[in-house]
Amino acid sequence: MARILVVDDEPAICWGIEQLALSLGHEVEVAASAEQGLQIAAITHFDLLLLDVRLPGIDGISALPKFRECLISAPVVVMTAFGDLETAVRAVQNGAFEYLLKPFDLAEVRATINRAFELPSLSTPQAIVKAGGAMLGQTQGMQEVFKRIALAASSEVSVLITGEQGVGKEEAARAIHQHSTRSTGPFVAVNVKALSPTMAEAELFGHKIGGSSDSFPARNGLLLEASGGTLFLDEVADISLPIQAKLIRALDQAEVIPLGTNRPIRTDIRVISSSSQDLSHRVHSGEFRQDLCYHLSEFEIAIPPLRERADDILLLAQHFASLLAGEEANFTKETRDELLQRKWFGNLDELRDALAQALSNSGSGRILPEHLPAPIAKQTDDGSSTVATKSLEQLARLRAADLLGDPSSEGLVYERFLEEVEPALLQSAMDHFSNEYAPAARALGLHRTTLKRKLEQYGLAK
Numbered sequence: 001m002a003r004i005l006v007v008d009d010e011p012a013i014c015w016g017i018e019q020l021a022l023s024l025g026h027e028v029e030v031a032a033s034a035e036q037g038l039q040i041a042a043i044t045h046f047d048l049l050l051l052d053v054r055l056p057g058i059d060g061i062s063a064l065p066k067f068r069e070c071l072i073s074a075p076v077v078v079m080t081a082f083g084d085l086e087t088a089v090r091a092v093q094n095g096a097f098e099y100l101l102k103p104f105d106l107a108e109v110r111a112t113i114n115r116a117f118e119l120p121s122l123s124t125p126q127a128i129v130k131a132g133g134a135m136l137g138q139t140q141g142m143q144e145v146f147k148r149i150a151l152a153a154s155s156e157v158s159v160l161i162t163g164e165q166g167v168g169k170e171e172a173a174r175a176i177h178q179h180s181t182r183s184t185g186p187f188v189a190v191n192v193k194a195l196s197p198t199m200a201e202a203e204l205f206g207h208k209i210g211g212s213s214d215s216f217p218a219r220n221g222l223l224l225e226a227s228g229g230t231l232f233l234d235e236v237a238d239i240s241l242p243i244q245a246k247l248i249r250a251l252d253q254a255e256v257i258p259l260g261t262n263r264p265i266r267t268d269i270r271v272i273s274s275s276s277q278d279l280s281h282r283v284h285s286g287e288f289r290q291d292l293c294y295h296l297s298e299f300e301i302a303i304p305p306l307r308e309r310a311d312d313i314l315l316l317a318q319h320f321a322s323l324l325a326g327e328e329a330n331f332t333k334e335t336r337d338e339l340l341q342r343k344w345f346g347n348l349d350e351l352r353d354a355l356a357q358a359l360s361n362s363g364s365g366r367i368l369p370e371h372l373p374a375p376i377a378k379q380t381d382d383g384s385s386t387v388a389t390k391s392l393e394q395l396a397r398l399r400a401a402d403l404l405g406d407p408s409s410e411g412l413v414y415e416r417f418l419e420e421v422e423p424a425l426l427q428s429a430m431d432h433f434s435n436e437y438a439p440a441a442r443a444l445g446l447h448r449t450t451l452k453r454k455l456e457q458y459g460l461a462k
């Protein structure tokens with residue numbers, strides 16, 4: 001049995017947690033403000049504190065250091081409905097071991113209480129955290145990411161960040177570095193895909209040119225450059241097996257042996273990696289070393305694709321447009337609807353690029369749907385691409401905008417537009433029905449002679 005203090009000004013939340021904790025066999029006291037909670041904590045021993053952020057009087061995070069003095073090593077769970085990266089980092093910095101996002105269900109609270117008493121290795125935050133962080137997100141999915149970034153920043157464990165291309169993996173890695181004790185050291189990002197196969201080893205581990213075999217390398221290599229800071233291995237799944245073997249050795253021993261030398265040099269690096277592929281699949285298929293996979297993924301952060309955090313789309317669109325144009329963009333209702341209904345298979349990269357193009361097409365800050373480029377197609381497993389919903393409509397809009405803006409098309413826009421799309425449709429129908437007019441005409445809903453005439457007109461008749 002443990003003693004739990006719940007500080008929240010919402011009686012219903014206190015009651016719910018109290019009932020749950022009692023059913024788990026714990027004792028509970030509740031307080032409606034930080035001040036009241038501190039008075040109770042000063043005279044009673046507690047094993048766990050559940051602390052709300054928004055409270056009347058002192059807010060929960062500002063009160064955390066005082067609670068820490070009373071509670072000494074007891075874990076603290078911060079509860080908030082207003083999580084952003086900054087809140088998460090401050091919570092961890094001030095001694096919280098986890099935070100719960102409101103609204104939460106009781107199963108989550110139960111799991112959190114149980115975890116608190118297990119005291120995982122990340123429970124002792126050590127970071128002196130810098131303020132700042134340019135990552136935006138108000139959806140549950142991103143709040144969870146912020147929480148995990150904050151936890152990762154407070155420790156030295158290796159981190160594997162997973163997610164589709166363009167979801168913000170590098171941004172997350174930078175945030176971890178920036179909020180960690182290594183923030184004054186270098187952040188060295190290695191784009192593994194871009195490493196030339198022949199030079200990869202030299203680029204990573206350094207090399208010397210000529211001279212005696214134990215002289216200092218002529219080039220330091222990226223691992224040494226990252227010493228004292230963070231090494232970010234972008235798309236780590238693409239590292240070749242021979243380099244994987246050298247890398248695991250370097251990380252295990254905390255030293256590198258530059259090419260052409262036999263003298264190991266000590267390193268002090270924290271590794272963060274990213275992958276848009278499932279690393280465990282690569283392990284199973286023998287393309288990735290299991291020991292390296294373990295070494296790199298002591299802690300994992302999965303960033304959801306943009307289409308699964310639709311409530312962040314407009315926030316991010318406005319953010320990118322302001323960054324690009326230097327002022328707030330004006331999205332019409334149709335544009336907002338269009339932004340919201342797209343799948344964004346290229347994630348934030350696609351959103352940012354689409355806005356850059358839209359701003360240039362619009363010539364002003366007022367962005368209409370036809371200013372946006374066609375959506376990126378989704379890659380299927382066989383490498384081919386399926387056109388994303390509405391991309392045809394978008395292409396049509398773009399082409400229509402071109403024709404409408406061309407004075408030589410005056411009075412001919414409809415005809416020219418049809419001339420561009422009709423042949424493809426007619427030809428597809430003919431191909432599908434092995435050049436037989438009757439079934440093709442039936443499927444198209446045209447008279448047979450009309451189909452024949454149109455095919456002749458476009459020079460497609462057989």
Ligand SMILES: Nc1ncnc2c1ncn2[C@@H]1O[C@H](COP(=O)(O)OP(=O)(O)OP(=O)(O)O)[C@@H](O)[C@H]1O
Pocket residue numbers: 134135136137163164165166167168169170171172234274276316319348349352
């Ligand atoms: N939460 C966020 N808030 C604001 N901007 C973000 C956020 N996440 C990412 N970005 C921006 O979105 C773009 C894509 O992010 P990033 O390069 O980190 O993605 P990635 O997953 O590493 O991409 P890739 O798989 O192509 O390497 C960058 O311009 C980055 O600054």
